Amino acid sequence: MVRRLSGWFAGGAVLAAMPWLVGAAFPGQQRYILHILVFTGLFGALALSYDLVVGHVGSLSLAHPAFFGIGAYAAALLATQAGWPFLAGLGAASVCAGLAALLIGVPAFRLAEHSFAIGTLGFASVTHIVATNWVEFTHGPLCVTGIPRPEVAVGALRLKLTTVQHYYWLALVTIGLTALLYHGLTTFRLGRAFNAVRDNESLASAAGIDPLRYRMLAFVIGAALAGGIGALYAHYITVLCPEELTVALTVNLLVILFIGGVGSLRGVVVGAVLFTALPEILRVAPTWRLVIYGALLLAIVIKWPEGLDAALRRAARRPQGSA
Amino acid sequence: MALFEIRGLVKRFLGVTAVDGVDLTVERGELVSLIGPNGSGKTTLFNCVTGYLPVDDGRILFRGGDVTGAPPHRIARLGVGRTFQLVSVFPRLTVLENLLVFLQQHQEESFLGRLLRTARIRRLESQALDRARSLLELVKLAHHADALAGQLSYGQRKLLAFAAALMPAPELILLDEPTAAVNPTMINQMKEHIVGLHRQGKTVLLVEHNMDVVMDISQRVVVLDHGQKIAEGPPEAIRRDPRVIEAYFGR
Numbered sequence: 001m002v003r004r005l006s007g008w009f010a011g012g013a014v015l016a017a018m019p020w021l022v023g024a025a026f027p028g029q030q031r032y033i034l035h036i037l038v039f040t041g042l043f044g045a046l047a048l049s050y051d052l053v054v055g056h057v058g059s060l061s062l063a064h065p066a067f068f069g070i071g072a073y074a075a076a077l078l079a080t081q082a083g084w085p086f087l088a089g090l091g092a093a094s095v096c097a098g099l100a101a102l103l104i105g106v107p108a109f110r111l112a113e114h115s116f117a118i119g120t121l122g123f124a125s126v127t128h129i130v131a132t133n134w135v136e137f138t139h140g141p142l143c144v145t146g147i148p149r150p151e152v153a154v155g156a157l158r159l160k161l162t163t164v165q166h167y168y169w170l171a172l173v174t175i176g177l178t179a180l181l182y183h184g185l186t187t188f189r190l191g192r193a194f195n196a197v198r199d200n201e202s203l204a205s206a207a208g209i210d211p212l213r214y215r216m217l218a219f220v221i222g223a224a225l226a227g228g229i230g231a232l233y234a235h236y237i238t239v240l241c242p243e244e245l246t247v248a249l250t251v252n253l254l255v256i257l258f259i260g261g262v263g264s265l266r267g268v269v270v271g272a273v274l275f276t277a278l279p280e281i282l283r284v285a286p287t288w289r290l291v292i293y294g295a296l297l298l299a300i301v302i303k304w305p306e307g308l309d310a311a312l313r314r315a316a317r318r319p320q321g322s323a
Numbered sequence: 324m325a326l327f328e329i330r331g332l333v334k335r336f337l338g339v340t341a342v343d344g345v346d347l348t349v350e351r352g353e354l355v356s357l358i359g360p361n362g363s364g365k366t367t368l369f370n371c372v373t374g375y376l377p378v379d380d381g382r383i384l385f386r387g388g389d390v391t392g393a394p395p396h397r398i399a400r401l402g403v404g405r406t407f408q409l410v411s412v413f414p415r416l417t418v419l420e421n422l423l424v425f426l427q428q429h430q431e432e433s434f435l436g437r438l439l440r441t442a443r444i445r446r447l448e449s450q451a452l453d454r455a456r457s458l459l460e461l462v463k464l465a466h467h468a469d470a471l472a473g474q475l476s477y478g479q480r481k482l483l484a485f486a487a488a489l490m491p492a493p494e495l496i497l498l499d500e501p502t503a504a505v506n507p508t509m510i511n512q513m514k515e516h517i518v519g520l521h522r523q524g525k526t527v528l529l530v531e532h533n534m535d536v537v538m539d540i541s542q543r544v545v546v547l548d549h550g551q552k553i554a555e556g557p558p559e560a561i562r563r564d565p566r567v568i569e570a571y572f573g574r
Contacts, residue, residue, distance in 0.1 A: 189437045189444065192416065192424045199413035202375065203484075205395035206405055208428030208491070217434070263415075 015172055019165045034164045036280050041171030042233055044272030045178040047256040048265070049225035055263030056186050057218040058198030060113070062250050063104060063120035064226055066127035067097040069245030071227025072234040073131060076144040079235070086150035090231045097227025101220045109215055124250065131242035143241040150235045167236055174232060175269075178225060182265055185221065194218055195263075259300055261309025270308050324387050326351040326526050327403075327495050333380035334364075334371050334550075341367040343550035344381070349495070349528055354521040356529045356537045358561075359547035360570055365530045366408055368547070369499055373405050374398045385495070400429055404493030408500045408530075410480045412487070414473030418464055421472045421483055422455035423448075425490035451490075458486040462516070478505045485516065495526045502533050514540060538562060546570065 014021070018037065023030045050064045071093035078084040078092055108119045131138050138144065150170070152159045161170055185191065196204040197211045204211050234240045252275065260271020278296070282289040304311040327349040334342040342364045349355050357365050370376040372383050374395035383391045390398050399405075413421050430447045431437075437444060459465040462482040467475060472483060481501065488496060501517065502510045514536050520527055521540070531537050537544060537558065544561040546554040548570040554561055561567055 184438050188440060189423075189427050189448065190434075192420055192427065195416055196413050196424045199415050200411060202395075203407070203411045203413065204424075205375075206373070206399050206407075207425045207487070208396050208399040209424070210394070210396045 016169070018172075019168055031164050034168045036277060038164065038167050038171045038236060040273055040276040041168070041175045042229055042236070043252070043256070043276050044269055045171075045175040046226055046229045047253055047260075047268050047272045048175070048178050048182045049222045049229065050253050051257055051263065051268050052182065052185060052194075052218045052222040052225075054257055055268075056191065056194040056198060057215045059109075059215055059219065060117040061108075061120045061219065061222075062117055062247075063101075063108075063123045063127075064222070064253060065245045065247070065249040066124040067101060067223035067226040068230040068233070068249070069127055069131060070100050071097045071230030072240055072244065073138060073144070073230075074227070075231030076147045076234040076240045077138070079147055080144060086148075086152060086235065090228055093231035094224045094228040097230070098220050098224035101223030102216070105216050105219045109212055109219075121247075121250075124245070124247065128242060128245050131245060138242070141242065143239050144234075145239050147234050147238045147240060149238070150232075170232065174229065178229075179265060179269070181225070185218075186263075186265070198263075255297065259297070259307060261307030264307070264309040266312070267307050267309025270312075274308075325349060325384075326386060327528070328384040329368075329372060329381065330384070331381040332368065332371060332378060332383070334367055334376060335379050341550050342371060345547070345550070345552050347545060347552070349526055351494075351526055352521075352524050353542055354517070354527045354529070354540060355543045355545060356531055356541040357545050357547065358531065358534075358537055363547040363570075364550040365547055366499060367550075369405065369497055369530060373403060373497065396428070399491075399493075402491075402494040403497065404488040404491065404495070405497040406484050406488050406499055406501060408503065410477060410484060412472040412475070412480050412483050414471065416472055417469050418459070418472050418475070418483060419452075419455055419468045422458060422487050422490050423451050425487045426451045426454065429491040454490065458489060462486045478509045481505055481509070482513075485513070489520075493525075495528065496520065497528045497530075499530045500532060501529070502531065502536055510536065 019030070019034060022033045022037075026033055046064075046068060050061075053059055053061045053064070074096040075089040075093040078089040079086070084092070104120070104123050108116055108123070111119045132140050134140065135142070149167075150161045152161075161167055186194065193204075193209050193214055196207060196209055197214045201211045204214075233244075256271040256275050257268060259275065260269070261267020279289070279293060282292055285292065300308065325348045329345060329347040332342050332345045332347075333340065345364075345368060347355075347357075357368070359365055367376065371378045374390070374393050374397070378391060381391070382389060385398070385401055385403060388401075390401065413424065416424065427447075430451070431444065456465065456468070459468055462485065464475075464479060464483060464486070467479070472480065475483060485498070485501060488498075498517065501513050505513070510533065517527060517529065518540050529537070529541070539558075541558055544554075544556065544558050545552060546561060546564075546567050553566045553570060554564045556564070
């Protein structure tokens with residue numbers, strides 16, 4: 001127990017000190033590397049929020065980028081058009097995305113399995129089309145520009161997150177809190193009920209679980225988290241365009257989930273680190289970048305079809321088994 | 324007042340009447356078997372009374388309250404347990420978790436309490452753990468407690484599903500062919516478990532094809548054929564009933 005705690009503590013310290021470590025190791029590229037780590041943190045958190053739905057109640061929703069986008073647009077427009085402070089905008093982004101999930105979930109969950117996936121994909125497409133074409137409201141392809149970097153006032157303490165270092169710490173806190181919430185939701189009694197619905201819906205009903213209620217709960221919580229992460233993303237990149245919420249994002253999230261390991265906290269985090277950092281590392285070989293990326297993806301899927309988490313777990317068990 | 328009562332139950336599938344006006348009463352503490360040739364509507368009747376299928380006509384009463392049209396999870400929480408004909412467990416939960424999940428919904432339903440794991444919830448969880456462990460002892464699966472349920476053999480999964488249905492101590496338990504496709508040793512084991520339930524005063528409604536089991540343990544037997552009740556009575560009388568013999572063997 002003590003060893004585990006100290007392990008967590010040491011890991012946390014290394015992550016918190018990352019800006020200086022990176023600065024010492026790669027003096028010229030500190031900003032670039034931290035930028036990638038910010039993306040890793042935000043996309044890791046987004047992937048975790050997505051896995052609540054895909055990995056734990058077993059509903060293949062393709063609407064997740066839409067909730068991310070709704071949150072991003074809500075925060076961007078409230079900050080630039082209405083002058084809302086950062087935290088209020090963040091809350092509003094979560095609420096908007098959560099409400100959207102509630103509204104779309106009621107009809108979508110009447111559809112079974114594959115129809116549900118297609119129904120949610122339809123919703124994601126509509127969201128993208130609205131963001132592109134409702135020019136008066138979203139600025140369409142002209143994008144929402146001049147989104148301010150966040151500023152938080154807690155009592156007398158005023159924090160302005162202007163540098164990429166600051167944002168790195170914000171992304172770290174974001175994925176940390178998301179992981180904590182993910183853990184709380186997916187273990188113990190709640191996790192058991194979610195997973196029961198995923199494994200066998202009829203039997204879950206016989207156990208007294210209302211499958212629709214639990215599916216909806218995971219869907220709405222996942223969407224609200226995605227909305228909040230979308231808001232953080234918008235404040236980071238400061239320019240928000242409709243292209244941010246295309247199907248490409250869904251594909252990335254699905255790759256992270258299924259390569260890392262659906263339904264596993266560690267698997268999703270490993271997947272997020274690997275598949276946000278990897279395309280950047282491969283820039284050393286620009287011509288072959290996408291070929292290597294694709295080949296690696298294929299190799300992992302063939303070698304470890306259940307995801308990297310299952311492979312890690314097997315590797316950890318093997319020494320004990322042979323002893 | 325009977326514990327469980329079905330009045331004039333009708334269920335049609337695209338013009339085929341699968342259950343055709345069946346009346347059935349089960350008194351508290353009774354062990355009643357429902358038999359009939361394949362396709363006579365036994366499982367359909369089970370699915371109707373546990374909320375899995377909407378009914379076309381008739382009423383279902385449990386403890387005097389009307390539960391017709393209620394969703395399965397609500398009927399389950401009122402105290403009606405059931406098992407499924409095709410063996411049914413949560414494959415990616417452990418054996419122990421398979422049992423725990425069957426009790427927790429009966430204990431509380433507060434989202435925040437569960438997320439924050441309050442002292443009350445932890446106490447309920449440890450009670451559930453005790454009960455789960457004793458049921459695992461009963462069905463001799465205690466040494467598999469931490470295995471994933473999907474890794475168990477067919478017979479073991481059948482026992483696990485049976486134990487899970489008992490977790491919330493339901494007043495009425497509906498068993499859909501508990502001895503189908505298991506070996507003779509396990510048939511005897513299952514038979515003893517059912518008799519044990521009956522001795523504890525539980526009310527059992529059993530759908531079963533194995534006539535030895537039915538004739539051996541039932542107090543009363545109800546026979547369905549083509550969705551209609553054709554006979555009802557003690558096992559000895561049913562064995563000699565010409566209508567039953569005709570339904571099973573033809574004229």
